[in-house]
Amino acid sequence: MGTQEVITETQIKQRLLDLEEQNRKLQQELLEERKNTNFTQTYPKGWERIRNLIQSNPGAARLYSVLSEHIDGNCGAVVADQ
Numbered sequence: 001m002g003t004q005e006v007i008t009e010t011q012i013k014q015r016l017l018d019l020e021e022q023n024r025k026l027q028q029e030l031l032e033e034r035k036n037t038n039f040t041q042t043y044p045k046g047w048e049r050i051r052n053l054i055q056s057n058p059g060a061a062r063l064y065s066v067l068s069e070h071i072d073g074n075c076g077a078v079v080a081d082q
Contacts, residue, residue: 040068 042050053061067078 042068 050061050064053064071078
């Protein structure tokens with residue numbers, strides 16, 4: 001026959017705190033998923049610029065694409081580190 005455990009008020013409170021923390025983490029993860037990280041958008045004028053660069057200066061086009069890939073979405077900055 002199975003045993004029955006007695007759960008104390010302290011254990012109940014701790015479990016509730018654990019569940020609240022799990023819920024907070026889940027909500028944070030869902031919020032992060034909605035941020036569209038690893039997503040870039042190019043407007044028609046940007047595509048025109050890319051086509052012109054590819055045709056006139058392929059090296060500049062490669063640099064432009066690297067900068068575009070690594071630009072910060074919040075402030076539009078690219079930081080280089082040696």
